[in-house]
Amino acid sequence: MNILIIDSQRVNYVGPGEYVSGAEQQSYSLEVTSQASDEQLSRADGIIAFHSVVIDASLVARMHRCRALVKATIGLDEVDVEALSAKGILCSNIGSVGAEEVAEHAMALILFAQRKLFDYARHTRQGGWSWRAHTGEIKACGDTVLGLVGYGATARALARRAAAMGYRICFYDPWVERCAEDIAQCGTLESLLEVADVISLHLPLTNDTENLLSDACFSRMKRGMTFVNTARGGIVDTKALLRALQSGVVSMALLDVVQEEPAPPQALLEHERVLLTPHAAFYSERSLAQLKADALETMLSLLNGEHVKSVVNTDCVSVEAKGYA
Structure with a gap:
């Protein structure tokens, strides 16, 4: 079996020599590239x-x-699942690898904003030494409503951390009716937007969620709220977010992902109340290793005809049946 690994051109996930051929009894070959040629694509089984x-x-x-x-x-x-299905190619992701890391990153961003660390760091660099040198109000965690848009593995991991610190938590997810741990209250998106002091996004990017956070959503938010996105940049209309920052509805935006990756607009990069990190929330040494191990394990299971829960097009017909053999 020939397995082709296409690495990111932006930031390499695969280290030099990481997939050098292993033991002789290995039943598959691995090839790594960041620019797949026709020849590489044509001979790949997976x-x-x-x-x-x-x-x-x-x-x-x-x-x-x-x-x-x-x-x-x-x-x-980033995947045309329909095109894969038409050709009889099974398509899978790798589930929730890095969920704990993303939750930790989101929690760090939330606390950064809540404790006004940006203001204080700038103030002390300029020679000041006053705890009053901040904009807006500083609330205790127990006086803060955290709204989670989406309540999958990452949001649940964040909710556990936030609950331990005393946050009052609400969430919106059309696929989740209640929080099994009873630490977060389910509600509508509209009610969440109206009551949350901090809103953190944890949704996939789909046709339904693209530009979900628009002018209409920002207009319903509490003035001075904090906005966090560690999910996908395309969920947020960047221009609408900039307008919300300008109007004061959003006091600070903390973004690990943006609509225009990897080149955020200057208006975001230079905004004094925007903090950007480079799509790094998933990362720890452990999560990166787990991501790669899970991807290879999933691939081997698929090529060996084993059942894989994360396949999204299980009803696609075989290659032979579609005439692509």
């Missing part, structure tokens, strides 16, 4: 693609013997 590698119809058309594609991410917004 393809693993990392974040920012776009799997579109033109790329799929060059996959002549591929039986499975694994996107080494949680989301599949």
Whole structure:
């Protein structure tokens, strides 16, 4: 079995020599590239693609013997699943690897904003020494409503951390009716927007969620709220967010992802109340190793005909039946 690994051109996930051929009894070969050639694509039985590698119809058309594609991410917004299905290629992600790390990153961003650390750091660098040198109010965690938009593995991990610190937590998720741990209250998106002091996004990017956070949503938020996004940049209309910052509805935006990755607009980069991190929330040494191990394990299971829960197109017909053999 030939497995092709397409690494990100933006930031390499695979280290030099990491997938050098192993033991002789290994039943598969691995090849790593960041720019897949026609020859590499045509001989691959399975393809693993990392974040920012776009799997579109033109790329799929060059996959002549591929039986499975694994996107080494949680989301599949960069994948044309329909094109893969039409060619009988199974498509899978890798579930919730890095959920704890993303939750920790989001919690750090929330506390950074809540404790006015940006203001204090700037004040002391300028020679000041006053605890009053901040904008807006500083609330105790127990007086703060944290709203989670989406309540999957990452949001639940964040909720556990926030609950331990005393936050009052509400969430909106059309697929989740209640919090099993009873630490967060379920409600509508509209009610969450109106009551939350801090809003943190934890949704996948789909046709339904693209630009979900628009002028209409920002207009319903509490004035002076804190906005956090560690999910996908495309969920937020950047221009609407900038307008909300300008009007004072959003006091601070803390973003690990943006709509325009990897080149955020200057208006975000230079805004004094915006903090950007480079899509790093998933990362720890452990999570990166787990991500790669899970991607390879998922691929081997698919190529060996085993059941994989994370496959999103289980009803796609075989390659032979579609005439692509």
